Amino acid sequence: MSTRATFIMLLLAVLAAACAWMLGEPGEVRERELVRSSLVEGMEISPGEFEAIRVEYGTGDSVVFQREGETWWQVSPFRHRAQTVAMLALVESALQSEIVEELPETDAESLRRLDLMPPRGTITFVHGGGELVVELGRTGIGGRSYMRRNQSGPVLVTNGNLHEYVLEQDPVLWRDRMLFPGIDIEVDRIERVIGDSRIVIEREGSRWSMSDPIRTRLNQDEVGRHIIELARAGWSDVILEEPGDVTVFGLAPPVASIRVTHRGEEHVLHVGERLGGETEARSAMFDGVPVVLRLDSGTVSSILSDPSGLIDHTGTGVQPADVKRIVIESGDATLVIERTLDTWTAPGHDGQVVPSEPVERLLESLAELRATEIELRETYPADLERARVTLHGFGGQPLDTVRLLRETEDSGRWGMENGDGVIRIHPEFLVLPLEPGDYDLPEDTP
Numbered sequence: 001m002s003t004r005a006t007f008i009m010l011l012l013a014v015l016a017a018a019c020a021w022m023l024g025e026p027g028e029v030r031e032r033e034l035v036r037s038s039l040v041e042g043m044e045i046s047p048g049e050f051e052a053i054r055v056e057y058g059t060g061d062s063v064v065f066q067r068e069g070e071t072w073w074q075v076s077p078f079r080h081r082a083q084t085v086a087m088l089a090l091v092e093s094a095l096q097s098e099i100v101e102e103l104p105e106t107d108a109e110s111l112r113r114l115d116l117m118p119p120r121g122t123i124t125f126v127h128g129g130g131e132l133v134v135e136l137g138r139t140g141i142g143g144r145s146y147m148r149r150n151q152s153g154p155v156l157v158t159n160g161n162l163h164e165y166v167l168e169q170d171p172v173l174w175r176d177r178m179l180f181p182g183i184d185i186e187v188d189r190i191e192r193v194i195g196d197s198r199i200v201i202e203r204e205g206s207r208w209s210m211s212d213p214i215r216t217r218l219n220q221d222e223v224g225r226h227i228i229e230l231a232r233a234g235w236s237d238v239i240l241e242e243p244g245d246v247t248v249f250g251l252a253p254p255v256a257s258i259r260v261t262h263r264g265e266e267h268v269l270h271v272g273e274r275l276g277g278e279t280e281a282r283s284a285m286f287d288g289v290p291v292v293l294r295l296d297s298g299t300v301s302s303i304l305s306d307p308s309g310l311i312d313h314t315g316t317g318v319q320p321a322d323v324k325r326i327v328i329e330s331g332d333a334t335l336v337i338e339r340t341l342d343t344w345t346a347p348g349h350d351g352q353v354v355p356s357e358p359v360e361r362l363l364e365s366l367a368e369l370r371a372t373e374i375e376l377r378e379t380y381p382a383d384l385e386r387a388r389v390t391l392h393g394f395g396g397q398p399l400d401t402v403r404l405l406r407e408t409e410d411s412g413r414w415g416m417e418n419g420d421g422v423i424r425i426h427p428e429f430l431v432l433p434l435e436p437g438d439y440d441l442p443e444d445t446p
Contacts, residue, residue, distance in 0.1 A: 038098060039099060039158065039162075045128075045132075047091045050125055051126045053065045053123065056121065058119065065082050072084050080286075080289055082174055083174055089165065090123075093162045094123075097158045097161075099157065101157035102156060103155040105155065110155070111137075111155070114155060115138040120137060121136045121167050135151060144159055145157070145163040177234035178231070179233045179235060179284075180231060180262075183227070183262045183267065184231065185224055185228075187227055188262060189203070189259075189261040190261075191261075192257070195255070214422065222309055229302040230260065230303060235294060236281075240291070241290065241292075249273065250272035250274075251283060254270035257269065268286065269303075270284060272285070281295060282300050311422060315366040315418065316400045319367065320360070323339070325392035326391060327389070327392070328434055330386065330388075337354060354439040358433035361433060362389070362432060365430065366391075369430075372426060373424075373425040374423070375425060376423075377417075377423055380421070385405050386404050387432075389401070400418055402418045403416070403417045403419075405417065413428050414430050
């Protein structure tokens, strides 16, 4: 036999011996296969039974999460709403962890070698039937990891991803990033303070109105969109946890504060100064939560949008279909137009039928045409008033009075105000039918 053939035979023999040593005897292989089981085998617990999760790190830091109803909260080191999906992922990672081998070596030296004395981290799952304590050790090749269950017994070799979730993820990622979590269109009250300016909008039934600094109608669709923006808004990053002094972030006092009341629960967010440079991002903090957050420019602009956009831009909130009678006062003259079945008549002109087109145009201008600008006035500019239009309902009661203003007697932009201090400004080319001649009525008839 040649030297080369002899060498090959020896090499094959060495490889066969190595494989036999690694795999063990056939009986041993069968025994290890029987070891495969679940980390929670025999405990008969489901994801819905977990009540709390406590994570302790080898550094001495710890974080505790607790389920309250259907919502998870971080309760230590401070209270902060948690992402339910993140908590369920932790629970599922424990339930799906598979034990592929048990190591009988539990002496101190072996435990130290496997990073289990002390452990790299410990996670405790609290459930209705007690606790499941898992000590996490070293992570090996191929995703296999070492752990011990309930701080006793053999070392378990698993192929789950519990180590990855607990030891490689920042628990900050488990917190809910929403600024106003859980809110919906049924928000009861939104209060916003920017400097010395305070704005309050409140819901009464299904209708929204502004109560401060003025009491006025709001555009229901715009308010709905604003609430959706608040519900979607989230912080982008954590700048500093448990800060000693927040003055440097412009948070003492804050530049702006938003207080949202929803089903009796208040969410308060304080917004600070710009973070510097060319960015419009700002610092922020939740009331009672010692964490300085970063809000990107898009989030800031959405939650602190111009409140004038929420104000109803129409001259009146009365619907044209609800109007029975229209009283137009212009100077010393009064013109009355009344709905009779499907026609409009002028009672002061012997019940003469008037064309419906100018009536519908007037109602549309008052109730449906949106102003191009909004102006808030503490004092009503009576010198600019040119006419008043009072709308009456089918019960005879007055529904609203719209005061019409104009920059000059016969020209300029129109303004509409109905007692709330808000002047809704319309362009000069707006034509309002206010005179008897606009309704084919004689000008000299009282």
